[in-house]
Amino acid sequence: MKRKLRMGMVGGGQGAFIGSVHRIAATMDGKIELVAGAFSSDPVRSRASGKDLFLDPGRVYGSYEEMARGEAALSPEDRIDFVSIVTPNRSHFAIAKTFLQAGFHVICDKPITFDLREARRLRRIVEKTGKVFALTHNYSGYPMVKEARQLVRRGKLGQILKVVSEYPQGWLIHPIEKEGQKQAAWRTDPEQAGASCCVGDIGTHAEHLGRYITGLEIDSLCADLTTFVEGRRLEDDANILIRYRGGARGVLTASQISVGEENALNIRVYGTKASLEWHQERPNELIVKHPNGPEQIHRRGNSYNSKVVERATRLPAGHPEAFLEAFANIYLEAARAIDDAVSGRKVKEYDFPSVEDGVQGLAFVETVVKSSRSKTKWTKLIRT
């Protein structure tokens, strides 16, 4: 890289948790600087946020449309290279479309759009504009998740037979959406979140994690969605049986009413030769089990890790890394792609979730809802 990439941000104003996460992740490695933003649909709040971030007031906009126009009007030496979209998913499509068509690359929070229809349309726009589009399925940024994927790819597990993934949380055990908790309010509102709460918000992370590690594609699934909290409009618990193409089986559970669980995403993958296990809350450890040998705990920063892990790691062994570093890995890899695009270099293989992952994620969500509504019958994955 010859210079830092210039990032603009849509959303993520004062009080928004995920905006701060994206900013830390983006700038952690010194390759990206935040130079512009439309941090809120309320221009006053947007400006206040820009001030907190020490931005040039001239680059803080009252709306994303204004920002797209304003930045496009700047000279190539000044204007942003890409935009980071950190609003709720309802507005992703319109924002992403606007910036892509204005010539900017896009990094976008998940889920990609409001529904599958929009996701498919966005995919066409990405293809047509040829811009970089990265989706922050951040859990795939963890080094030991990448190591898990490598172990599968290199055949260390043999043929994959079974995938068990879980994502239990407990924060929605009470109807806090009625007590003004904003995070809960939009996620449980079908007009804002779409067809699903629990599966859309966290189930898709588990789905993406399984796909990222194993490469398996879902053939059909059988889902049981439940709304435990009275009066809630979308499901807060999901239990799903999965059949993969090729015969492997899966179980995926997600829950927001599992009291006492914080963010306990975990996955186990069983193959004919070995199995592996990873827990998000202890992310530096990858457990590998063989039929005739002791259980192994692989850790980052060691010579026995694959090269891919080395590239996704900033610290030596025993110096733990965590959520923000994994998130930053998504940005770092997207930045490689954007820098290649900016510099006119040949496209390489990149390791970040793409628009296609977003489409697959929403196909999963909508198939789950369909299966559950059909009184939980086996349902083929909706074609994308």
Place this chain on the structure above:
Amino acid sequence: MKRKLRMGMVGGGQGAFIGSVHRIAATMDGKIELVAGAFSSDPVRSRASGKDLFLDPGRVYGSYEEMARGEAALSPEDRIDFVSIVTPNRSHFAIAKTFLQAGFHVICDKPITFDLREARRLRRIVEKTGKVFALTHNYSGYPMVKEARQLVRRGKLGQILKVVSEYPQGWLIHPIEKEGQKQAAWRTDPEQAGASCCVGDIGTHAEHLGRYITGLEIDSLCADLTTFVEGRRLEDDANILIRYRGGARGVLTASQISVGEENALNIRVYGTKASLEWHQERPNELIVKHPNGPEQIHRRGNSYNSKVVERATRLPAGHPEAFLEAFANIYLEAARAIDDAVSGRKVKEYDFPSVEDGVQGLAFVETVVKSSRSKTKWTKLIRT
């Protein structure tokens, strides 16, 4: 107790693993002595086994029928009080019936019988004879499982919403039933094991554990059974969605092809107020989680445990107990009941798995098989 109870054993001859477990469990607390046995259907092997056990050759029989007759013919001061049945489940019904009708109490390995029909018939015989019948669902003998049950009963978890239980093993990843492994041979043979391998052998343990801890009854279930190993005649993997009466949800998985797993039975129970988690391979720990407090690890032998746990424990805190002690707790509690019966004392409440648990277990197995054969549809639990 005025004297040791006298036990006879059917099955469990030389080379049989589970016979030795039952003998250690039965005699651990010095309340029961082994005095007779029909250890094998081969009289020569039976006699050799009796010799290994230092038994009076006159009390070692060539068949269970001979034993029932022989013991019944002895004076009440000499003859066995009860029989322990440790043969494969195919022969349980006939043996149990014979001894019950000859006036003996029975402790029986699980699954209770070959199929639900036999189980129902056995239940009638138990009721009619009025004898004690205990089933060794041994995992419910663990002190911290009993503590879990107490926490639920005392309302510490609030209303139960979700139960996740798993029983992964990896020992059947290869077709070892074709290489003469006896344990594998009968379990994978429908003529010997019945309608199911994986669910009958280990899934029922998970089912019983969930029922024992929560008291919840299954309303309906939706099962996906898979036979991964080519040529195997029964399933070696099971994934089951459950709906309990009253609205709680469940996920139960069992597997014999989960490579690298030893005997990893575990359960998590989520209520409106708290949740709990227990792992068989670390049995002295019960994890309890509350929404607004630190995770807790409860351990045996402490003053904060309930009285029930105290009674099921032999050692002070920090001195771990394990599988055999839990197994012995089933025997100890059954011995209380047998001693009460022998002494003509009033029947109290006992804490051991009963013939009813056996019937429920087979209803579960047969419903699972039915659901899976129906292309995995939700299926009502078969009435018992």
Place this chain on the structure above:
Amino acid sequence: MKRKLRMGMVGGGQGAFIGSVHRIAATMDGKIELVAGAFSSDPVRSRASGKDLFLDPGRVYGSYEEMARGEAALSPEDRIDFVSIVTPNRSHFAIAKTFLQAGFHVICDKPITFDLREARRLRRIVEKTGKVFALTHNYSGYPMVKEARQLVRRGKLGQILKVVSEYPQGWLIHPIEKEGQKQAAWRTDPEQAGASCCVGDIGTHAEHLGRYITGLEIDSLCADLTTFVEGRRLEDDANILIRYRGGARGVLTASQISVGEENALNIRVYGTKASLEWHQERPNELIVKHPNGPEQIHRRGNSYNSKVVERATRLPAGHPEAFLEAFANIYLEAARAIDDAVSGRKVKEYDFPSVEDGVQGLAFVETVVKSSRSKTKWTKLIRT
């Protein structure tokens, strides 16, 4: 074995915890039966205990002297083969001497005697009588401790450089010896326990464990003993630096005032090629670490364990064993030796703690006390 060995017990009457542990351990494998006892120095209590244990009243004695005489007077077909001594250590010497000289083998709780002087005298008596003498340093009975020893012996760790062992407990944080707690009362009383409380009671277990696993001999040590609870007459906390012959270093800590710790004995052994780690409260796991490979967790019941472990294990992998089974392993191995002696078979190599281990243990205790009294200077291990 042609018959069960016959055991007598001295001590272990009603209310005594350790007597029950010894009885379960002794009889667990069906090779030993309890036939006689002097369970208390109070004849009435002794008889009541014998009744609880369903013993022949004629074999329940009012004192150990009476028992030694009584049993010696019986015919060889009836009398006990060995005595198990489970009284406090103050009386071990006299009891052991009496039974050894009366021709009986002895299994004795630790510490072996009141002081080193007695231990040396007992060693001479054992040598002279040629009887079997086993000391129940029970933690060396754990299968994974035996595996640890094998790994060291087979050179898997290279040259041993450092041994860190810890035995923290918290039960003596309050002066419960003044509130009538019997276990605390005698252990904190120099007239009963000898020169040390914490080191004698639990520090010696850590010392023996280190010696058992590594074979290293202590050259000198530097100890800091502290009595934290006011008015207590012996130390309740010990921190000790160790230099082994050959240059290895050690740290051994023991404590009875480490609040919240139950029985957290653990050891780490560091060699030039690998290191290992074992925790008594999770006894089925042995952690092995290599410089250039993933951490390994070895577990019992697996094909990768050494033969020695197999012999010390009763259950398949994943079926945990614990304290009582480890204790029983000491009895099982001592029973092999006693049976060989009884049968006049040639003496083999046995794997149980010997009178020599007892002597070494008291030399350690007395050196620690000496070092601490000398204002904690490096002190050579007292010659034994």
Place this chain on the structure above:
Amino acid sequence: MKRKLRMGMVGGGQGAFIGSVHRIAATMDGKIELVAGAFSSDPVRSRASGKDLFLDPGRVYGSYEEMARGEAALSPEDRIDFVSIVTPNRSHFAIAKTFLQAGFHVICDKPITFDLREARRLRRIVEKTGKVFALTHNYSGYPMVKEARQLVRRGKLGQILKVVSEYPQGWLIHPIEKEGQKQAAWRTDPEQAGASCCVGDIGTHAEHLGRYITGLEIDSLCADLTTFVEGRRLEDDANILIRYRGGARGVLTASQISVGEENALNIRVYGTKASLEWHQERPNELIVKHPNGPEQIHRRGNSYNSKVVERATRLPAGHPEAFLEAFANIYLEAARAIDDAVSGRKVKEYDFPSVEDGVQGLAFVETVVKSSRSKTKWTKLIRT
């Protein structure tokens, strides 16, 4: 804050691990920007490093002296606010002195200086200049370490009786200093590292951690330093007994030859009411144990944490944080102090390691060396 603070860096050029850690930590929260540097004593390398970091070449200097002069000559609106010193400790004193006297605040890597004499002199300079001086004992930046400190301060542990801290690593098991490994070369060289390798490099972290959490001051200590690797010039293993003022006892071990250990810093603190335990490799968990209650695992991001923890945390519960975030907490707190100084605000209480901590750390190192050389006798902590 009205603007980002401007940081310069001395050291940390291409290939230096710790420079990158400091840069990420400093800039993570968007309050600090790197604007200048003397990244190497080799001007060519310094310039190449500056280019990698996208710095204005006019602000990249060939030496620290040049940088101090150059920056001081800039207008107050442009020049750096503070310098971050990330060279080996041998040069800390001269660099820190130069910048402090030139009017700049200083953040400095540990150990603070080459020896205690220099540390005392630096303390006087800091006092005289009145500038902010922060030392990056980064492990005290972890939220759960801060929580541990709060629990002690609020009396939750009662009176502290015992502190056990360990810092085992294995990376120096071979003489890699002779094979050109730079990190090993200077740390094992008394001309560069000073009187100690293992204690200076990592033992001081354990010492600081204990002091930070408990507030206890060392009265005297008794150390056993060992050089296990042949030909090495400084110790690679340290075992230390400690007596604190007021009667508490401590054990501190540090090692660089503990094969298989990565960076396993951990600490246990035992009080009369409760104890706590923290492991650097699982930093989001703080274990708290009470005598009559279940073990507790406290985690970041929860309502039961103290306010101090909240301020040191960037993510909600279950989203793990790690080494870099803890390091950033030191910078964040130092930045508060620098901003207050720059803005002329009144000095508040700050939570970062100070020059006094650096002096105490070197007094500890030099007392340890003195004790060990005196054939390991109890040695009073050198007065500072």
